[in-house]
Structure formats: structure tokens, C-alpha cells
Amino acid sequence: MVEHGKLGKTGNLGKAVDYRELAALAINHYEQMLDPDYHYLPYFFAKIGSDESFAWHSEWDFGDAVGRFLDASILCGEIIGKRIGREAEEHMKEALRWMQSDSDGLFYRMSNEWGVPAGANMFDQRSVFLGLLSWHKFDQDVEALVRMERMLKGMRAIAVERDDYICYPFETYVPGMKVPEQIYTEHGFIVEPTHYGGGVFILPLAIYYERTGDPLAEEMLEKLTNFVVYHSKVFAEDGSFWSQGRYPDDGHFHSKMGAVAGILRYANLKQERTLIDWCQKVYNWACSMGSTYGWFPEGTGLNGEEPVDEKYRWLPGVIQHSETCCTTDMIHAAIYLAKNGNAACWDDADRFANTLVASQVRDISWAKTVTDKEDTKTRTYRDVPERYRGGFTGRMNPNDFSNAGKVDTMACCCAAGGRGLHLVWDNATTWEGDRLYVNIWLNKTSEDVRMEYGVPEEGVLCVTPLRAGDIWIRLPGWLTADEVKCRAPRGLAASVKENYLVVQGLSAGETVALTFAPKLVWRNESVAGKPYEGAWIGNRLFDVKPHGVMPMYKALVIEPEEEL
Template structure:
């Protein structure tokens, strides 16, 4: 667009970038096994295999590549997706658990219950997309039943005042690892701690398993794990605050809300909402989410993209449970921090294509292959290149799931009405939607059939709204947080417009104040600007800052406080 001044939110562009990463940051010699560890600051830059590549990654990358290929409607990446499937279908052991191949870079062969929380969603997706997939169905069924057979079931509460039968199922795993040769060995552990929450990330996928396959064992296991987590584990306080891993807690929160929706038990919805709201209180208005809660000093905290995915997924679950206010978080988190955490510049990377790939390392074209990856640790205003997990394989597996959720829900067709839930450029079978954010506050909808058109209203739109039909002013109906244009013919052009100015908002982060420049729903700049890969440089009139390799240093990350002092400029 010739008049475009700022970068737009274009989820398909982000999907194309990450598809390139998913199809290139793999080891062709080992049937496209992913590389988790990317080290762009080394000279030369390299990617390295580690155990997690054939553990959680083959599951999460299967889900990720299926998500972006579905968004793009492309056959590109089909062969790599089949490779991921082949990896998922290998290395299964007793109790239906998935282990991993004995590669040179692996050590004790074990299955982690946390990792099964990544494997089950991949199997769910296989079965959901292809109900005739007997192999995936068998693996999913055996995994659920195997895990159910391994839990401790707390049936009686023996206390000083007597013995009391538990009225609800309460399940917990004896440990966080299960050895391929030896089973539960209580002298070994991952060292992560937090077994209750880490082992429970499978909650959401267990509920999905029940929905897809009517698997009562999956629902039973989900219910028992949820009851343990919310009861005897004592992981959350009465306000649903916690100390520890935000990715696990956020993922569990989305599972709790989904469990509550499926069972009709409002307790699970309320507790899931409470966890979400607590994490939200630690996060920024634009989606910077801390990796840990109350674990590190604020000035050491950073944002893992996995956590943003959890917040978007949980916001979606809460919306489906009737809490429409969470549309704001879904929109702001996706179009700001989620896509800012994607690597789009690599001119600072030193590559050496003369070095052969060997011993689990690859050096070839790392600068090109890393484009589209997602960071495991961003600051408020930058991505630190030398920080461990400056690019993280786990985040590359999670971010596309969030992109797909937002893309799917952005424009919906409900009971004869095209509903624009989130401003985005999108073509569907029913309509073409275009938006001009962050340049101007205009949304345009052109139906492809006779229907009603509804557009969701947000706080950033203000009160001065103008509706037009085929260029002529009109007054649409108001239904809650929607404006509705009635009986729109195919080919008619509906427009909703409002004034849009740049507002600078002071936001306190880890004890420091940042000036965040907003245009409607999009952050276009943050001051002070960061070092290394600067974030939110969305004004196309200003050249991008590209750091030199010599400037790369370690840096930490942030934690957000409340929004204050908005002013216009």
C-alpha cells in the first residue's frame, strides 16, 4: 500500500515465516529431526541436537506445521510434516508412553509426563483431521490408559481426627520421569520441581481427547489431575496465585476452563480464570508475559513465547465460557508481543558454510534458516541474541498454535452473520475483510452472500464511530459489544471508521517506566529502545536498527505493572 506508514498485523506473513523455519531447521540425515538449540551469537553460528528434539519437539512441531499449513492452505511442508509424524510414531514403550531414540546426544532414556503434554495434542490433531487414522487413535488411547494406570489415586484422607473418604477422584504421578529401563526411580528427577503443575499440562489435551473420541478415561484422568492440583498439591493460594513456571500454569488454566465447559462444573472455570487473571497481572498490556512468577528478581525475568500462546489459548477458552472481555487480551497479545517475538532479521549472524554438519551440529545457512523462529526470552523492548534460548524450539512449536487460534476466530460466520471479532485482513467463503490499523481506524467488510455483518467494538475505538454502506453514511444497530449492519447484499461494501491518533502510555515494567506508543490496538514504538534486536520498530519511515555481531551481550528481561498516564502526540 503506497500510503502505508506502519507495519500491519498480517498473521499469514508470520505463518509463512515460521513455516520456513519448521521446514529448514531440521536434520535431513535423520528424517528431518528438529534442532531445538540455536546459537546465533556464536562465530560461526550453529544449531545443535539435544534430547528434547525427539521428545516434546516432534509432537509440538507436528502441531505447529499443521497449524500454519492449514492457515496458508498450502502443500508446502507436507513431506516434513510426515517426517514429524514418523518420529512421533516411533519409540513407544510400556504403559503406552513415548520415549525417544538412543541418539549420541541423549543419555538416560526416559519418558517425561510433562512431555506427554506435547505428544497428546499432536495425536489429537491427527485423529481429529483424519478419524480413520487407526495408528494415531491407538497411540492416543494407549497413552491415556497407560498414564491413568501409573497415577497414585488418593482415596482416603487419614488425619488426626479420623479417616475420611475422598468424594472426588484425586490423581497424581509418583514422579516426573519414568525410565525406559526401570520405571519409577525415586532417586532420579528432572530437577525442575513443581511436579503437580508440570505433570498437569496435559489437562487441555486430555479434555480435547474426550471431545474428539468420547474417551471417558481421558476425562477421568483430567478430572483427577485437576482435583489434585486444586486441592492436596497446595500449588495455588486462595487467589490462584502461585510461585513458579508460568507456561505450565497458563496451559493448565486453559485446560481447567475447557474441563469446566465440558463438564458444566463452574469451579474449574472460575479457578482457570483466577490463574489467568493472576498471570495477566504480571504481564504487560501488549502481551509481554513473564516466564516465571515470583521465582527470579523482577530485573532477571524475561518473556517466553510459549507463555503468550497459553494466554491466548486460555483467553479463547474464557471467551467460549462467556467472558467476552477477554477478546481484548487475545487481540492485543497476538498483534503485538506474539509477532514481535518472531525473528525477522539475521544480518548480524556469522555463518560458515564450509563446515560440514557432524556430531549433531549444523552450521549451514543458519542466518537464513533462523528467520521465522520465536524467542524463548525477550525483554520489554528487544531480543537478547546471546541469551540462552534467544531462539527456542519449544516456542517455535507453540506460537503457531496461537496464530491459528487468532486467525480462525478473527472472522466467523454465525447464524447468517459475518462477525469480525478481531481486525485483520482475511478472505473467507462468506466475506472479504480488510483493516487499515495502525494507519487509520477503518474496517471494511464485503460479503460474498446476502447476510448481516457484525463488527466487535473495543475500547481503543472510542465513541466517535462512523458507519457507511457503499460509501453512504448509515447507523448500524448496537448489540452488546457488536455493531450490526442488517441485510447486506453480496458485493456491498460495509465500513466502520473511527479517529485514530498516536497515544503515548507510560507503563511500569520491572520497576522501570517505558513510554509505549499506541495507535489503536497496535504498539508502534517503545522508549527507551532496546539493544540487539529492537522490538516495536513499526514505523516504516524510520530505518530498522540492525546490531553488529560485536555488540551482542547478555541481558535479562522484565515484568509489567499497571498502565498509567496516557497522552496524545
């Protein structure tokens, strides 16, 4: 064992992660950041600093931030089992009503004194779609379904169709605009194909299709996937997506892996092995750009090539700061690769979740609240650190909560953190008939299962299915069956089948308990080209060395007295 004193403030590794606490804190952030003086739109950008803290409006506050915040607030409410964000969610639904066009169903940015040009941004449509999907699913509200149908018709109507694919050769659609005939240059598509061309739209579209079976969604999914995979020239033969300096968003990790997560969900529905294998190839390459604990770069840069456009020469090999959005995309992809036969990816998703824990803004004692400045139309100073508690920062370094001392952060990442928590929490257990699969070990209480995971305080996993059936507990890659003691009720026998510990014939409410030695180990890895050493128990990370300006143990260790 390693001396625990080197990690936490109180000389230990802190307490086990409780997703309900993280989710409740996230909802606090989502509701606090809305601006009641401007249609309850969130402030997209924020700077949290020891010198000053403020947040400001931007063009991304419209469909992108509102759609994501609504989605994440609802999902976090599901984790808690109580929808504590409802009031703010109603304001966000009203903002979406305001943004949706009566004539074409698309969601528009409104021109205003911030200098935002009016139009339907292509990235925004994706984020709104996610918000509408959660609104529809968890509030059982037909209004959300009607709004999605109208939006989808609008998106189909403005798509440009060629051969076997459709695409969007513009960043922002404006009614009456002239769509260019020439949609490719010698270097590729005329706008970044996953950011704006239709790539990121695939994920919500696949979820929508999975739920409704709508033939329009199916047609669009097939044609957008054809565009991204076979025509867009975003991904190279080996799965890589290095920037070529063609657009400001070239190499942008989130839009690439967001699109891949969507294609994977579509491929999963259709059980198209070629596409699943293609996603696995891109995912493997993406893994090599980041860490095993969920840190992924905001972008990949030039790979020794000259930039196509001189303006983008600044891009380095791999950007040294993260985006929490990327962590959530990678968790999404890992989960669906695991569901399609690559069970090791469950461990990936579990390990990636460390960056969700690390990136959540919980300690704000170091940040300064500005009290001598008035809010303006575009900027707020009021209680910004306190309002930011629960948000998820982006732009961390692999060993540093900050970006070399700077915490400048974005609403996209704040929302992606909540969505990521739900992905892990929701998929940690799955029922197939009367068989409960435990895929990821964590603390979870839902209507059909109760699971308690004691690391780091103790090496215990207790699972209580709340329906009668068999239980299949996946043994994670860091633990062998010999290292686990299993206690089942009524003397029921436990057996090992293909990396699963199986107990059959449980009654509802009976508990299976596993115990093991929670060994802390240090492991070296290279992240974005630099060496780091991480302190682990199983898939849970507690520190990364060498320490950055704001060391990772402070972000990873949850102190028992920490008020969440």
C-alpha cells in the same frame, strides 16, 4: 499524531500484519530445522549471533519438539489456506511412529550418543498429543486417532490414583520403575505438578475430549483437574504462583498457564462456573506479572521467601526475559475467558498477539553464518540464521528483541508462535448459526469470511461474510461507536447492541466497511517491575521505550519492502 519517523526505518509505521505471511515464514523454519541424519528431529536450542550462529540437539528434540512442530506446521498451513509444509510434516509423523511404544502407547526418548536417558517424559506426552490432534483434525487421519487412544490408555495405566484425583509423581516414566509411595514432601508434590505431574497434559486432553467425548478422557480430565486445583499446592489462594525454590521448574510460567488454559477449556465444556472463576483469578495474577502487549516472563521467582532448596536461590523476583510459549498460553486463556462472558479479554488476546509479531525472526542481516565449521552429530552450523527465519525467539526483554544482546532461543517458543497465530486468527471470527461474530480485528481469508484490517496504513475494517446472515462486529475497548463510520450495502441499517455493531440480513459476499481515525498514542506501563512506554494504534503496538539493544520497533514494524 506523533512523528512517525521515530519508528520505522522508512519513516512510517510499516504495513498491516498479514497472518498468511507470518505463517508461511514460520513453516519455512519448521521444515528447515529438521535433522535428516537423526529421524528428522528438530534442533531444540539455537544461538543466533553477530559472532556465530549454531543450533544443537537436546533431550527436548524428541516428543516435545516433534509434536509441537507438527502441530504448528499444520496450523500455519491452515492460516495460509495451503498446506505448504506437508513434506516435512510427513517426516515428523514418521518420527512420532518411531517414538511410540508398541507395548504401552507412550512416546519415548531414545538413548543415544547425546546422553539422552531413555524414557517417556511427562511433558513430552503433552506436546505429542497436540501434534496428533492437529494431524487428526486437519488430515482427517484415523491413524492419529488410534495413536491418541493408545497413548491415553498408557497414560491412565501409569497414573497414580489417590482419593478424587490422579497424578504423575515422576518426570520420566521407565517401564518397571518403582513409583514412590510417598508422593508429597512437607513443601508440596515431589515433582513440579504442572510441568510433569499431569498439569500440562490437561489442555490436549480437553481438546481431545471436546472432539471425541471419550469417557476415559473425561475421567482423566476431572481427576487431573482435581489434582492441580485442589491438591498440588502450585497455585495460592489469591491465584499467584510464585516460585518457592522447590524444583528447577518452580514458578515456570508456561507450564502453569498451559495447565490453566487446559483447565479453562475443560471448565468451558462442562460450564463449571467455579472453575472458570478460578482460571480468571490465576489469569488476572498472571497478567500482573507481564505486559499488556503479550510479553510474559519465563518464570516467576522467589517472593521474598527463603528457597526450599538452596540450589534455586538464584531465582529473582520476576525473570526479565520472556518465553513465547507463555504468550500463546495467555492468548489461549484470554480467548476462552472471553467466550465465557468476559468480552474485554478479546482485547487482551489481540494485544498479546503483538509479542508474536515481535518475536518472529524476520531480519537476519545482523547474524553471522558460520562457514568454516562442519556439522557434528549434535550440532549444526549450516545456514543457521537463514534456517531460523520464521522461528519465534524466546527470551526477549520487555523492550528488546534480544535478551540484553543475546539471542538464544528454543524450539518450544518457535512452535508456540505458530500455534498462537492460529489461535488468534481462528477465533477472530466465529459463526453461531447464521450470525457472524467478529471478535478481533485483523486480516483473514477463510472459506466463510474475508476480513481486511488496514492499520497502520489506514483506519479501515472491511468484513465480507461468505455466507448469508447477520454480522456482529465487536467494538474494541479503544474505540467507541461514535468514532466509527459504518457503510453497509443496499442501505442496510447498522445498530449498536452491547458493544457490537450489528448489520442484519446480509447476502453472501456483501461487505460491511468501518472507518475510523487511526490515532497513535503513547502509553506508560510497568513490566516486571520496570517502567516502559509503548506506541499504539488501537491494539497494535509499534514501539517500546526506552529502547533495548535490539529495539522493539524493528521487531514490531513490518516494512512494506520486507520480503516475508
